[in-house]
Amino acid sequence: MGGPRFEPVRAVRAYERVVEQVEEAVESGALSPGERLPSERELMVQFSVSRSTVREALRVLQARGLVRSRPGDPHGAEVLPFTPAALHKSMTTLARVEELSLAELVQFRMVLDSAAILLAARLRTEEQLAEMGRAVEAMRGAVEAGEDAFGAADVAFHDAVVRAGGNKLIEICTDVVRSIVLKLIAERIAEAPDREALMRRSIHHHEEVIAAMRAGDGPLAARLSRKAMYDYYAGYVEECERGALRALLE
């Protein structure tokens, strides 16, 4: 006994080492968005691997949203600014293969949104509050204009809220989950009965949320927002799953 404790070594592919090095350079800031990677031929020299290996590595980096390469580009692959695209992709996959129900997704939104509102009620500036107000105004104007305009204004409101909340992780996850939910009910949302009444009630709810935030009552604002989201989406959720959503309404 005693002696050195050796660890099992997993065979690591050549392309993985290339990925690791580029990834490290990007995440450490040595390579910034907008900058370019050397050309594939240059990379195969620097890493002393073949062209195919370089290309496989670039495919993986591209799948992770770190770089983008275009045919014929003399500048080489471009380092991209962070986008939640990869996060979006893996959550979408999760939603499909794990069969996440719409109820679970909406519930997740209710949780994140009310948390953001709770935070925003404390941290918001007057300007941010005004921005939320303008978004609700836009929603009012968009009732006639159609789904897309209304939806865009609604997104603007919630974006303003989560930004005011100051948590980037909440911001990004909210964005990702919202788009997944919208995609799931996109075809049903237009043909919902009482569409206009739903919109007007939603606007009313949003105004109540703003009022509560202005008064500094975060818990109330959060409770109101959960109620608003429940009212808006409950119609699309299976009856038997609404109970779980109502559990968040107190």
Added chain:
Amino acid sequence: MGGPRFEPVRAVRAYERVVEQVEEAVESGALSPGERLPSERELMVQFSVSRSTVREALRVLQARGLVRSRPGDPHGAEVLPFTPAALHKSMTTLARVEELSLAELVQFRMVLDSAAILLAARLRTEEQLAEMGRAVEAMRGAVEAGEDAFGAADVAFHDAVVRAGGNKLIEICTDVVRSIVLKLIAERIAEAPDREALMRRSIHHHEEVIAAMRAGDGPLAARLSRKAMYDYYAGYVEECERGALRALLE
């Protein structure tokens, strides 16, 4: 005017079409975890592309956690069960390049955890409650045993809670963010002063949470859990950022 409205066509690479088809097969259930893909040479015939193209596609699918291929395996690439590995990877990247602060991550955990507890307080079975109790017992026994055992028991507790909450998205995100947080403070957690006092207080908090859940008081249990997490992690968070965490304590 009039005439057909043509849509812009983005040049789609050959490997992407391969990825799309395999991805569709996996997500639709036509290909189940444990099943095998044809060999690379067989795939190049079926898709009528070169082997390099097949391999680039396989690398992307592997990066997304859908398949795994090993050298020499005569059965071809294996279709994997879903793991949050890809989600974990993209969140870790997010944490690094977007410079998520520890405070934001902990805040996110406080939000998800208290939501799960709120749900679990309503939906938990007696058996699940008992499982949480056993986890706390294990924590008590692990105070002497060391960090790892205590941490494992703590994980078991929170796992039992989120499972009882019944939202798989919350479950997975909790798991991902927890491991990121732990990695960030791994080296500091062992050398924290008053380590044992921290553990004992944490155990006490967990017992209070269970009691509140048993009494059916979800909001109280959630509030207690936020407080518990704040107490446990506040020491690792920059002074100036603790305010944002306290905003969740009411």
Added chain:
DNA sequence: GGCAATTTGTTCGTATGTATG
């Protein structure tokens, strides 16, 4: 345990269409 067949990992060469200057 050893051996043969097959597969993946990797390299190299070549042809083609494309973007830049």
Added chain:
DNA sequence: ACATACATACGAACAAATTGC
């Protein structure tokens, strides 16, 4: 318009690894 350098894609080849006999 042209030349250059690039990414895309194909095909052949060899080494290393795995499976099944």
